[in-house]
Amino acid sequence: MNREDLNLYLVTDKELANGKALEDIVEEAVKGGVSMVQIREKEANSKDFYQLARTVKKVLEKYKVPLIINDRLDIALAVDAEGLHIGQSDLPYDVARKILGPNKIIGLSVENIEQAKQANQLDVDYIGLSPVFSTQTKNDIAKPLELDGVKEIMSFSKHPAVAIGGINSANTADIIKAGADGIAVVSAIVCAKDPCNAAKELKEIINKSLSLKAIDS
């Protein structure tokens, strides 16, 4: 995985797609600059999840954008996804790595400083800073890290990191400035009238913020 793959990370939620085909939203978003896609479908049964993942994988292959599966190691294996995202209550990292092997991407959510320190002991490919702000999209979120939490974790984490939760065009620049490598969004793209334009707008802010960070360092 390249660090840049985390710049603009789309996480799906079919429930929020307003009847639009998720694969169409994904393709439009990728055209607008999305660099990684996670299929996260909490309500889908195994068959629907698998079929959606296969369909989205075909789209992403055209653009060489990595596909990550949320929670479900079996689906990641079944569709030969590029990776798996796990949280603190999901399958343990070591088990996932043993089964997926060294070449797949594994992302791990960290919800506080202690978990970020523990993640430094693991060879995860990236961490998800969960959540940076509060959000309506997920019910069971931890206490938001806010920008200070992002700054603190990025001061010692050895892993690339993507922030998630309540992110939109108004707060993206601050998150990149705080040290994250990128942002992961659901509603800012899935609920947008024009997912391509929504992604473009976010990507421009990210690129600008990353250039400013490079000049400062």
Ligand SMILES: Cc1ncc(COP(=O)(O)OP(=O)(O)O)c(N)n1
């Ligand atoms: C990029 C990214 N970061 C964090 C999460 C949250 O994962 P988790 O804590 O396992 O919660 P669920 O998404 O499974 O509800 C994520 N999915 N992606």
Ligand SMILES: Cc1nc(C(=O)O)sc1CCOP(=O)(O)O
């Ligand atoms: C999938 C997910 N995980 C979170 C976490 O904190 O672990 S917050 C979240 C949903 C993010 O949606 P939105 O971009 O619409 O706020």
Ligand SMILES: [Mg+2]
């Ligand atoms: Mg999970």
